[in-house]
Amino acid sequence: MANVSLGELRHRDSEFVRILRDRRFESVFQPIVHLASGATIGYEALVRGPAGSAFADAHTLLRHAYLSGRVAEFDWAARAAACRGAMAARLAPDHLLFINIEPLALGSDCPPDLWPDIEEAFTRFRVVLEVTERSLDRDPRSLLEGIDRQRPDVAGLAVDDLGANPAALSMLPVLAADVIKLDQAVIQGGPTPWAMRIMDIAYEEAERTGATILAEGVESPVHAAFARSAGAVLGQGFHLGPPAPLPAAGRTSPTPLTINSDPIPDLATPFDVLEERTTGRADIAYVNALSRHHADRAAELTAPALSLLLLPDPGLLTEADRARLARFTQRGVVTGALGPGLPDPPAAGVRGARLHDPALDGQWVALTLSPGTASAMLARVVPDGSDTFEYGVTHDRRRVVAAARCLLRRLGAGSA
Incomplete structure (x- = not known):
């Protein structure tokens, strides 16, 4: 973005708003694999913009969503695209469907045109909402209220990129995540002192709550071996499967995975x-x-x-x-x-x-x-x-x- 003129930036923002208004989003799906058995137990939906445009990748889309102040609307549109893709491919009901959600969008209302697809998919599938590490500590009240609002409608809550942001580590104990997704740097960097510190935090949370540990960034057999050694139950990365369209009527997983952490008591004071x-x-x-x-x-x-x-x-x-x-x-x-x-x-x-x-x-x-x-x-x-x-x-x-x-x-x- 450093070499983009102000005029070009405004043009791109206008283009993003048009794409958002017209709901021109699709999803690709990356397998989530049980490391011990090699079975695919679910998929993470990854949003994409129009092919061949400047907005084909998720990073650019999200950046312009923040720049234009339309994070919540974009988040709902991306969720709806994931739901449409899963329903079109007839995702097996025992697979988990991981859908990303921005913390800033947790407490917002769904645009009416997007709700039918989201409601149907959330009824048909075992949806896991994946809270990104961005802005986890920005507004604790809205974050927790939003999570509590969403929990009754989903199979679980995942915290993404653990280790990428100290704020995510600080908020981890109060979120009661069902799945803890380790940042790819933890898996790909080997047993460094920093990685061991992150792993120790993950171990403590998993022991206390029963959360499941998932290793992101498994790009090679070496990464897969390290993830298994580190005690990760699940893995995700190009070595285990790239992002792609969902296979139509995918096979059911041999043993549906249960992900449940212990709930945190709600207190009046x-x-x-x-x-x-x-x-x-x-x-x-x-x-x-x-x-x-x-x-x-x-x-x-x-x-x-x-x-x-x-x-x-x-x-x-x-x-x-x-x-x-x-x-x-x-x-x-x-x-x-x-x-x-x-x-x-x-x-x-x-x-x-x-x-x-x-x-x-x-x-x-x-x-x-x-x-x-x-x-x-x-x-x-x-x-x-x-x-x-x-x-x-x-x-x-x-x-x-x-x-x-x-x-x-x-x-x-x-x-x-």
């Missing part, structure tokens, strides 16, 4: 995670000291990590606290702070809450979550007028993840 197992009661000075202790632990974090803070009073957030939170974001830590009277954003790059939720009044949370670390202090005011808090501390990862998800559903986008 983060304090509910304690399930009445509180540690004790204390005055505000003690709880503040405990909260700051957890904040000091968060100061040691680097990406990928989450650091979330809920305060019952805005006066508890000092200028020093704001500066510390801003430093977290500079290290790539997904950071949020909310509570009655707190500004949005609380500090540069820190997520805040645009609207206060009265259900959280009187609650206090200091939470950190990273690979190998899970910690939360949770407290709430005792309703007896004594300025006393009942509180609890948990290092149980499942509980911390549930509390984090509860808070993230209240947060919006970070500031620049």
Whole structure:
């Protein structure tokens, strides 16, 4: 794009809008293979524009979708193209159909002209929505609301390109993905220290939730061998099959694959995670000291990590606290702070809450979550007028993840 003039760029944007308006999209399908048996258990749909045009490839299409501010409409049109292709080829009902979805489109409504094809395909096939790593941390509230909205209609959720973006690693624990797709650089680079770190994160998530690990970028026998050695159950890449039209009335897979991860409990408030197992009661000075202790632990974090803070009073957030939170974001830590009277954003790059939720009044949370670390202090005011808090501390990862998800559903986008 560096050598393209402004006029040419505008012309291409106009052409993209025409292609989008006329729904001139098709899909090719790349096999997803069970590495141990060699059986094809499904396909990933990959969008394409008009053949021979400047928009024939998915990367160019997506770039112009973002440039034109039409990501959601393009995303739905690409989904509809995948559905039409699968139905035309009579995809076997026991195969999985992976369809990409942009995080920014998760909460949007489907254009009416596209809905019939999507509705029919989602009824006929085992659809896995594949959330790309782009913008996973941009707006946590919209991301989680969108995922929860889509889950009842699909067979599973996949997180794409794990390892390509620290934000995706930070958000992985709260997404409860059914399939974790390792970025091709992890598979093709061999057992480097970086790859081992990514694999360790994937192992932890798979063990905790039951998620299935899929290796992308399997382009050679060497890559396939490494993927199997790394414990990937599924593989995808040119060595296993290139993107192509679906074979008509494809054979059923010998053993339909079940992909299910453990659901994350939905909580009304983060304090509910304690399930009445509180540690004790204390005055505000003690709880503040405990909260700051957890904040000091968060100061040691680097990406990928989450650091979330809920305060019952805005006066508890000092200028020093704001500066510390801003430093977290500079290290790539997904950071949020909310509570009655707190500004949005609380500090540069820190997520805040645009609207206060009265259900959280009187609650206090200091939470950190990273690979190998899970910690939360949770407290709430005792309703007896004594300025006393009942509180609890948990290092149980499942509980911390549930509390984090509860808070993230209240947060919006970070500031620049």
